[in-house]
Amino acid sequence: MANYIQEIRQLVGHRPLILNTAAGVLLNENNELLLQERSGNDDWCFPGGFMEFGETRVETCKREFKEDSGLEVEPIQLLAVFDDDIYTYSNxxxxxxxxxxxxxxxVGGKLLDHPTAETSQLKYFALDNLPHFFNQQSSKMAATVIKYVNYKN
Structure with missing residues (x-):
C-alpha cells in the first residue's frame, strides 16, 4: 500500500487526499484495550491502516491488525466510522x-514481541489510563470504545 500512496503522491504532490482505513478494537478479559506504539514517534494508536485497492474494509482490518500486532483477528461488529478529521504529516x-x-x-497468531517498521511495542491499557494518541481521530476512537464498554456493562 505504501507504494500505492507514494505513486499517488508523485502525481499530486502535497494536495489533500481522502484515504480509507480500518482499525480493530481488541479487549482482554479485564476490558483493557490493546494499543500499538507507532515506530518513530512514540505515540499510540489502534492496530490498523490503509485499505489496499480491491480490498474490503473487513479484509483491511484483518490484514493490518496482523501486520501491526502479529494477531489474527475476526471483526465481529462495526463500532463506528470516523470521517471528519484532517491530519497533516510532518512532510x-x-x-x-x-x-x-x-x-x-x-482467532490466532501471537502478539509481536519485537519492534517492526511500524510497531515499537504493543500493550494493553485500562480504559481509565490511556496513553497519548497519535492523532485526534485515535482519541475519538478511544472515546467510542469507552462508551461501548460502559453501555455493554
Missing part, C-alpha cells in the same frame, strides 16, 4: 482519513 502531506473501527476477536 506537509494532508489526508482526510475515513476509518472503519471494528470490535475484533482474536
Amino acid at each position: 506537509g502531506d494532508q489526508t482526510q482519513l475515513i476509518t472503519n473501527l471494528f470490535l475484533v476477536k482474536q
Whole structure:
C-alpha cells in the first residue's frame, strides 16, 4: 500500500487526499484495550491502516491488525466510522482519513514481541489510563470504545 500512496503522491504532490482505513478494537478479559506504539514517534494508536485497492474494509482490518500486532483477528461488529478529521504529516502531506473501527476477536497468531517498521511495542491499557494518541481521530476512537464498554456493562 505504501507504494500505492507514494505513486499517488508523485502525481499530486502535497494536495489533500481522502484515504480509507480500518482499525480493530481488541479487549482482554479485564476490558483493557490493546494499543500499538507507532515506530518513530512514540505515540499510540489502534492496530490498523490503509485499505489496499480491491480490498474490503473487513479484509483491511484483518490484514493490518496482523501486520501491526502479529494477531489474527475476526471483526465481529462495526463500532463506528470516523470521517471528519484532517491530519497533516510532518512532510506537509494532508489526508482526510475515513476509518472503519471494528470490535475484533482474536482467532490466532501471537502478539509481536519485537519492534517492526511500524510497531515499537504493543500493550494493553485500562480504559481509565490511556496513553497519548497519535492523532485526534485515535482519541475519538478511544472515546467510542469507552462508551461501548460502559453501555455493554
